Amino acid sequence: MHIADYRVTKAILDRHGFSFKKSLGQNFLTDTNILQKIVDTAEIDRNVNVIEIGPGIGALTEFIAENAAEVMAFEIDDRLIPILADTLRDFDNVTVINEDVLKADLQTHIRNFKNPDLPIKVVANLPYYITTPILMHLIESKIPFTEFVVMMQKEVADRISAEPNTKAYGSLSIAVQYYMTAQVAFIVPKTVFVPAPNVDSAILKMTRRDAPMVEVSDEDFFFKVAKLAFLHRRKTLWNNLQSAFGKTEEVREQLTQALEVVDISPQIRGEALSIPEFAKLSEALLPLKK
């Protein structure tokens, strides 16, 4: 029997008198087939260290611990710490850290892996209310995670993995795909969670590229330009850029020139531009950086 077997989960929750906190995105998985699929997708073995975010009562942690070298799991909810000590007591390769992952000093924590030289993957059923901040925090931490295999709202997974010229494509697709390849591995119905969330979920697999997808001289400005282009999705690239940089004659001239140099029509919408095109555009717009 596993923690995620519905009856076991129910017994654990009853035994500890646990009540879910919606505000912490607590939807626990109760399907062992899905958990096995997550671990298979992440290709975890004894040569991989894993960071988990939000272990809950340990449903996914158990499957990771059975396969990985070590698991370090960050859980914000104090009430779950004694429960995890109980449910994961048989594992000597799990460390639970009672911290908000957004505030945790990850660089220092990962030095505590018994073998800190092993590749580190992130495997998690993320709290949906802060999926994007957590992902960006992990990516920007500059820790060389080799892979993220994470559950999130299907709609967010679609946005992250979207291609240009689709409705889902936007600055989030660019922010992640700049560093990682991103693919939806499989869809998870809401019925396998307690309590059931309102939306379906997806497992997104993101693998770090050897180098960012494109070379840019100013990363912050590149991401800024990508954000600006999608500020008002229905507006043309020209209108969005002009609203952002100012409607003066000087800006108009600089914009016209920059778009001509990179051969991008001012009348297209941001969603038509690929990441390499955004890179070219941001280089050409650098003189407008304040």
Ligand code: SAM
């Ligand atoms: N991994 C468990 C599972 O699959 O059944 C629980 C997943 S549940 C969707 C998300 C978990 O993240 C909850 O246990 C919640 O308390 C925790 N959590 C929420 N915000 C967090 C944060 N900022 N840092 C760490 N854990 C957090």
